[in-house]
Amino acid sequence: IQAVVSQFLDAVGPREAQIIFLGAGFDTRFWTLSADADSRPGRYIELDQAEVVERKAALIAARPSLLAALPEGSRCVGPSGVASRCGYHLAAADVRQPAELEAALSAAGWEPAAPTLVLAECCLVYLPAPASAALLAWFASRSRCAAFLAYEQIRPDDAFGRTMLENLRRRGIPLLGLRDCPDLAAQVARCEAAGWGRAEAEDLLQLYGRAVTARERARLARLERLDEVEEWQLMLSHYCAALAVCEDPSSSLLARLRLLHPIGAEAAADTAEEGEASRGSGRRAPGARVCE
Template identity: 35%
Template structure:
């Protein structure tokens, strides 16, 4: 007698399940010594029962994390050079721990506000996990300054804000009421602001993701051009799959289809050269991209490569490079029209080469 087939999530549940995959991958990479993150365990239910992931997943998680960390830390440093604190908006944040890592690190005083947005089912679980964990809740501030809202789907503290929304809806309907209403909107138009999308836009239609980026572009452009508003700069980092039309990409797509997950957002980006168009079509001045394959080969120091090579045996180098070649980090900058003095340093915001160090 055959065992019962595991139930495959459908619709939004299938997309939400990808957050669990990412959290388990990070937990595995931390336990194996690739990364340091004391905050991931409280966000993974029954973490002690979870097995390690294969080396290929651990290495991919490491490369992704190192590159994203460098870009985010670089943004914080550039904001500090301008004498301003910055705000970060992480959309589809899921079980991400970035706020806690920043808030307990050397750049904590450079962060004015950290906003996470996701499905209400995700934010409810995260809010509960935060409240149950002394390690997570202690970082938010005094208990009396931390509160749940909207039936437990939202959480607010002096710096960290967890909000529920469906990013596929028109931004005027989903984001504006959360971020821009009231005399003191949660999203300040006068602070350097960084948007984060880690495997989010690829699950959305190109029209929906385009509307999302255009809404932020319009909000900051209209505010920074006002004579009563100080200039602000808008940045964005996108991490996701691309170039899925080749044989290996089609295998990735079919594997996800078997889990009821589709990738409509990958269609406009069939090649590496097409990736910067995500920002250029919205009038952004800076648009750059790197594949994880290139980052591993050219942007991670030899000492680090040697260190992680000692952690686990990896035989499938060709398979690793095939996978990494289909994931990219794309980043861009929209400069305020009345801030010529800001342009040079923000144009240089990037991942630095380290392979020869």
């Protein structure tokens, strides 16, 4: 997710960027971005259910370190949410209700004509299929330069998927939209049917193998030894990221926005090292496909 956010900010420029986080929960990405004044987006809007917004607003109000990112004298923090002149807004909205969604975004100053990245992290999958399709279509029809990034569960029909669904059901967390959007092809088709110009989807196991460098994988392996590697890989294969983009033909700001962005010098060096190591054995380097 952060890789796409970074690409988006680089492509459009932080000051022009608008980020909308649907079902933001207690995410702290805004404060991570605010640590560097040059990377803070011009507008950052978080939407969630009223009870979540009230709790998060209370947490922000009680922590000077969080308030510090919202200039004193230009912020309003209360039970109904947060508004600040620095561009951060936290508000309650039911994303299934277009009028309510539009009112919340308008109050937060969203400009549909300006570049927008919509984040939906484990959000659409909780909605009935018609509601998620309508939400995607709503943004596509109003935005002139936008991207939509969804992160959620997939593949409910194998043994692991059935167990995952049952465990969540027992906890009172039904995934209402999963059966209607069960795989990567369905993720892409849903976005395209909603009016997005192009879409792509990858499961997290694919992304990990193709986008994470050998050096970074080695570093992560040292942090915590995994005893159940196969189970971890199964879990990664049952989550996906889907990215959709739409913009006016006259614009090309988001033309290069991808789930797998072009790799940098360090990643290229790692991929080259993997290639050297695999030549003798005939094994293809795990990261080689990124370079194609």
